[in-house]
Amino acid sequence: MKPLVVPPAAQRDPNSVQVLSAWIAEKQQHCTLKIGMWHDMGRDEPRAWGIFLADTVRHIANALQEQHGVSASDSISAILESLHDELADPTSPATGEFSHGHS
Template identity: 70%
Template sequence: MKPLVVPPAAQRDEKSVQMLSAWIAENGLHCSLKIGMWQENGRSEAPAWGILLADTIRHIANALQENYGQAVPDTIASVLESLHNELDEPTSATEGDFSPGHS
């Protein structure tokens, strides 16, 4: 396993919360999700995840620009096109169980 570096801000902030981890393993995607945190704080869970995913896409676009010179708007458009295509016609099934955990 090749873990990613925990961002310095997350290391400094004792209230930081890991919301999503994703791995490619055994030829598929495997995720750990922190579901329920927003709901428990009086917010709708789905729109909050939408904001998290939008921010993540912007981070991806910025990283691709910094590392490979790809234009941020082009990357965002490409990611969104791929996202919509995958949601409309999945290339693989989503399998697995969800076990909510709180820490």
């Protein structure tokens, strides 16, 4: 198992919340999500996830630029194209269950 490190800001902030954890295991994607947090704060949950994912795409693009010299804007374009293609015609189904437990 090869987990990522917890970001220093999350370690410092006693109010930090993990909202997404994603793994490739047994040749498939597995993830846990904290659904409802933004709704409980009176925000539009799908829109808030969109903002969160957009920020995540920017972080990925910046990392690709730093590590591999690929321009961030080119990476964002490629990621968005792949995202739209995958949503329109999935290479595999998204299966699993949602647990309503709270932590």
